[in-house]
Amino acid sequence: GAVVSQHPSRVICKSGTSVKIECRSLDFQATTMFWYRQFPKQSLMLMATSNEGSKATYEQGVEKDKFLINHASLTLSTLTVTSAHPEDSSFYICSAPQGPGNTIYFGEGSWLTVV
Amino acid sequence: DQQVKQNSPSLSVQEGRISILNCDYTNSMFDYFLWYKKYPAEGPTFLISISSIKDKNEDGRFTVFLNKSAKHLSLHIVPSQPGDSAVYFCAASQGGSEKLVFGKGTKLTVNP
Numbered sequence: 184g185a186v187v188s189q190h191p192s193r194v195i196c197k198s199g200t201s202v203k204i205e206c207r208s209l210d211f212q213a214t215t216m217f218w219y220r221q222f223p224k225q226s227l228m229l230m231a232t233s234n235e236g237s238k239a240t241y242e243q244g245v246e247k248d249k250f251l252i253n254h255a256s257l258t259l260s261t262l263t264v265t266s267a268h269p270e271d272s273s274f275y276i277c278s279a280p281q282g283p284g285n286t287i288y289f290g291e292g293s294w295l296t297v298v
Numbered sequence: 299d300q301q302v303k304q305n306s307p308s309l310s311v312q313e314g315r316i317s318i319l320n321c322d323y324t325n326s327m328f329d330y331f332l333w334y335k336k337y338p339a340e341g342p343t344f345l346i347s348i349s350s351i352k353d354k355n356e357d358g359r360f361t362v363f364l365n366k367s368a369k370h371l372s373l374h375i376v377p378s379q380p381g382d383s384a385v386y387f388c389a390a391s392q393g394g395s396e397k398l399v400f401g402k403g404t405k406l407t408v409n410p
Binding site for chain 2: 187189192215217219224225226227228229232274276278280286287288289290291292294
């Protein structure tokens with residue numbers, strides 16, 4: 184079964200509004216989670232590292248004020264896309280390391296469509 | 299600058315035959331490599347990984363080969379099954395980091 188769960192799986196929002204995506208680790212604690220974005224026919228691109236108890240670290244070119252990350256607890260990280268624009272429409276996926284060797288598991292992903 | 303490259307966007311094989319998916323990387327600091335399988339609109343599913351101290355790792359029908367001098371790795375699936383049809387991503391990391399760098403993926407189709 185899934186060890187990392189994302190919600191919602193699909194969301195449509197209007198331009199200018201904000202939308203929150205949740206990423207939960209199931210039955211394990213994750214001090215670190217990662218947020219990726221995938222555009223059609225492209226690879227997964229790391230956006231930021233979510234750190235429990237401290238600020239997220241963002242990859243170069245990712246606007247931290249636009250993509251707000253909050254690692255609220257050891258099992259929950261949230262990504263909020265603020266003032267969404269149509270170009271933010273994408274597939275957002277989170278991941279968390281778990282188990283021996285820290286195998287990295289991914290959530291089911293969340294499709295965001297901004298209209 | 300793409301550090302992990304999967305130069306074949308698609309591959310089609312017959313059921314029962316071997317599927318070979320290739321991946322090249324440019325960053326010599328990468329020391330851990332992973333393969334993921336992904337269906338549309340779903341998150342990637344971990345398949346198999348290999349550390350740079352090894353040149354081969356096998357798990358059931360899946361074997362990953364690593365050629366460090368060539369900066370090349372490959373995933374072999376044998377025998378291929380129709381259920382293996384998906385997009386396969388190669389990913390790499392360095393220094394024990396859990397941040398992954400992905401290739402663009404190869405879409406595998408296994409025909410019955």
